[in-house]
Amino acid sequence: MLELKGIKKTYLLGNSVWGKRKTVEAVKNVSLTLEERVCLGLVGKSGSGKSTLGKIILGLEKPDQGEVWFQGKNLSNLKAKELKELRRNLQVVFQDCYSSVNPRLTIGEIIAEPLRNYERLTSVQEKKKVQELLEIVGLCTEDIHKYPYQFSGGQLQRINIARAIALKPKLIIFDEAVSALDVLVQVQILNLLAQLKEEFHLSYLFISHDLQAVNYIADRLAVMYNGEIVEWLDDMEQLERLEHPVSKKLLSSVLLPYPGHGSDTKMIY
């Protein structure tokens, strides 16, 4: 459903007029495919190019090289109208739930934004639809008139999810979507995501540095390091089989929530 072919993205650093500018290769030659109804976990340290890759797929950044194919079409040579129609199937949830919503709008307006862009609904229909969405993500229908500051981080992330599923997309990209939340809330959101995936036949690209969360929700795993995908894992049951040193390091640095695992005795010092 989604296919990346040789994606490359270089950023310029500073603007020196004299001589060569410094560059950073955020993504070097990444190719990947994502089938329908699959959750692909993309793990890596910060600065490994995961988020840039996500932005390229969303069309927020243009790749220097390579192609993004979505639902059998190359996104870079589509007409604006076709592109817009295709993009409705591609949504996103960011890490920072507070800055992802406009603080001046009500929850109703926030969730209705994608609907207004693609569907011609009367205000009654729109309200009904927004209330349905609120119920799906586990919030009250009365919340429709409230403002973002009246909600906690976990609740705001639910609102962001409601906005992302409003158009019934095919693929949602989660860019560290649970990393900033409390553990308990993280699990609730992950469960919600798993449930939505079944219910609406969604595909996810789940970007995170946290192997625990990725392992919990993903069907497949890609490990990214320095702008490249260094290892693939098709079966999450075989996590111990990861071979690349980067993957091994990620695996070994998971903080297991059980005392005695790696504490005092096992800690190197």
Next chain:
Amino acid sequence: MGQQPILTVNNLNIDVSTPYGVTRTVRDVSFKIEAGKVFGLVGESGSGKTMTCMSLLNLLPDEAKVVKGSIQFRNKDILNYSEEDMRKVRGSEIATIMQNPMTAFNPVRTIGRHFIETLRTHLPITKHQAREMAVAYLEKMDLPYPKNLLKQYPFQLSGGMLQRVMIAITMSLNPSILIADEPTTALDATNQLQILKQLNWLRKEYDTGILLVSHDLGVIAQLADEVAVMYGGYIVEKAPVFKLFNRPMHPYTRVLLESRIGLTRRKTKIVKHISVPPPNLINRENTCPFLERCEDADHTCSSYNLELKEYEKDHLVRCLKSR
């Protein structure tokens, strides 16, 4: 045990005034920190963890006030200290590392300048001596090329590196207590372990008592000797780490432990996902803060006066229904 605790918090109560009323942010919190031990404080955001930390440094914001209780540091009550006395204690005796290391540094000053200035405000040494000391401590923290590091600016380092520099600066003054408020939350998984290892080394090498605050059970399980679970301003359960994880008694602790994912795969069972907002602490009565979310609660709970009871040796729980 048997050791004299360095820091003892007794019956701490903190109120915060907001435009909507008075929030009972911290209620009846008591704990001790001993030399070379790590005391873990777990809880969700808004449970009063951070306010407790701030009060230990006498750094509460204007709106917050300690209404009851005492904080004994080496048998003297910190709350009675003057601003001048407190400044001497802060940093050299009680040190902190914060969640976001980026905001702790001034972006236009080099690491070296931060380090040397901190050393020289607390110790009577020359610039040269301070520089040598800085290099030595950065080396102890396993930071590569310490001499170059001193010339760099905060933005040139990663979050994990900065946090380690922060720890190095803190430790150079050899404090007896270190308050680590979510020290790993803003960091990548690979850096988290590194920081925890360093904290562990510190308490062994320097016998520093550490107050480790986190919402992440993984962090607590790795390092803490004794754990207190905070909810809605109260410590709802307090026990040595193995006891707490093996035999949780408070319903909230149980929910928390059940939500651990670790590296197990998601089970098919899906927990009901109605989102429950954190308890409203404004003008709240002395009832159980977990009442609304508790599965075990019944009519007796609402009339029950909260008390922390010792169910086993060293295992304290604040619940009527604890089993």
Next chain:
Amino acid sequence: MKNVKRKLLSHKLMMISSMIIFIMTLLALFPPFLAPNDPNLIDITHKLQGSSSKFPLGTDHLGRCILSRLIYGTRTSLGTAFLVMGLTMMISIPLGIYAGFRGGWVDYLFMRMCDILMAFPSLLLSLALIGILGPGLGNLILAMVLVHWVFYARVIRGMVLSVKEQNFILAAKVCGTPRLVIVIKHILPAIISQVVVLVFMDIGGVVLAISSFSFLGFGIQPPGAEWGMMINDSKPFFRNAPSLMLYPGMMILIVVVAFNLFGEALRDALDLRRE
């Protein structure tokens, strides 16, 4: 405690300055009803008189009522200042938002143009423009707008840049919101309060600039009443009748200070709300 004190102080300043501005606005809007005499009626027999019941603040060298001229001058000064600011914003806001939001080479070109225009002192540039266009109120307004819009457009571009990278703008793009709608619904509301503060903080400066140009004889032409021109007119009589120069000077001072204080109080109030 400090907070409370600051709030109160800012409140008091806000009250005083907004009262002054309110009175000034009244003076500017209804001079025919408020002025005791015709401001342009020349009566040499009554020249340079002290205050009397007919002329509360006396008369000038041509026997015109000073109070009336001051009141009519309010209309010229404030009216012109707001006109200049309004026209400037009409250029600056769209251009600043366009450059900031569009980014890329458009932004680069815009910034270089700003650099060039801002390399000259604005007063000098305005003077040169008036020199080309010729004196007169219309040309003065034109020259000031042409010189000042660059500065504001640049500031607004900066505001847009800081809002543009917020996640909710990205989210809006992803869910298909057209660019114009993003600008109107998300970006404009986020910066408009800052722009309003900027306008009020600077309008005093514009009043001052207009008076300076009129003092130099480039602004409104006689017999129209304007504070800067009144000061210029009274120069030869400074020794005998210093009040002639004092009154319009006081008016300029009060207006400029009132607007500055109002702007600052406004900024504080908005900051507090953000906390």
